[in-house]
Amino acid sequence: MFDHFRYLAPFYDRLLGPPDADRLARILKLPVAGRILDSGGGTGRLTRALRPLAGQVVVADPSAHMLARARGKRLAAVAARSERLPFAGACFERILVVDALHHFGDQHAALAELVRVLAPGGRLLIEEFDANRAAVRLIALAEKAVGMGSRFLRPQEICEILNAHGLATQVHGRSRIGAWIVADKPGP
Numbered sequence: 001m002f003d004h005f006r007y008l009a010p011f012y013d014r015l016l017g018p019p020d021a022d023r024l025a026r027i028l029k030l031p032v033a034g035r036i037l038d039s040g041g042g043t044g045r046l047t048r049a050l051r052p053l054a055g056q057v058v059v060a061d062p063s064a065h066m067l068a069r070a071r072g073k074r075l076a077a078v079a080a081r082s083e084r085l086p087f088a089g090a091c092f093e094r095i096l097v098v099d100a101l102h103h104f105g106d107q108h109a110a111l112a113e114l115v116r117v118l119a120p121g122g123r124l125l126i127e128e129f130d131a132n133r134a135a136v137r138l139i140a141l142a143e144k145a146v147g148m149g150s151r152f153l154r155p156q157e158i159c160e161i162l163n164a165h166g167l168a169t170q171v172h173g174r175s176r177i178g179a180w181i182v183a184d185k186p187g188p
């Protein structure tokens, strides 16, 4: 499959800039002693900022070129689509998916898989473009024009899918690109 991120990888971090690590830490309730998974984590732009706040951080992404950047930051990087993660169940205390869900080929399968690897009592954060916004429809058109095949779910749709898997969800707030969706897995 054609990897658009092959061409974006060399300047991706400069294009997007550093994340708001304090806000991420607040929403993800960090620090945490366990593991964090950054699924669709690309260059590790966010993962690097979270590294001091967890026992271990792992970036998973299918793009070899994005992952090479993450490895350059000495991050644990795993080549994997979110639809099929090479991890045991319940092994991550926190998971984040930032600006990536719309790129996933099978979003239902990916969300189910993320729920599988999330530990009881753990928290999943999804930052995603809000398909309710007109500007996002333009972005969708632009991504379609370059053959990205992106598919944008509305925050409510994402919540409904996660609720069906037994997670409690809330739209935590609006972000630069859309919405922050927080989902908590019931404790043990």
Ligand SMILES: C[S@@+](CC[C@H](N)C(=O)[O-])C[C@H]1O[C@@H](n2cnc3c(N)ncnc32)[C@H](O)[C@@H]1O
Binding pocket: 005, 016, 039, 040, 041, 042, 043, 044, 045, 046, 060, 061, 062, 063, 066, 080, 081, 082, 083, 097, 098, 099, 100, 103, 104, 105, 106
């Ligand atoms: C816009 S980038 C976001 C990267 C990172 N989350 C960030 O905010 O810096 C989207 C990432 O999703 C990845 N991606 C595409 N399809 C995927 C899938 N099925 N599973 C996991 N990641 C995927 C791409 O390779 C790319 O690195």
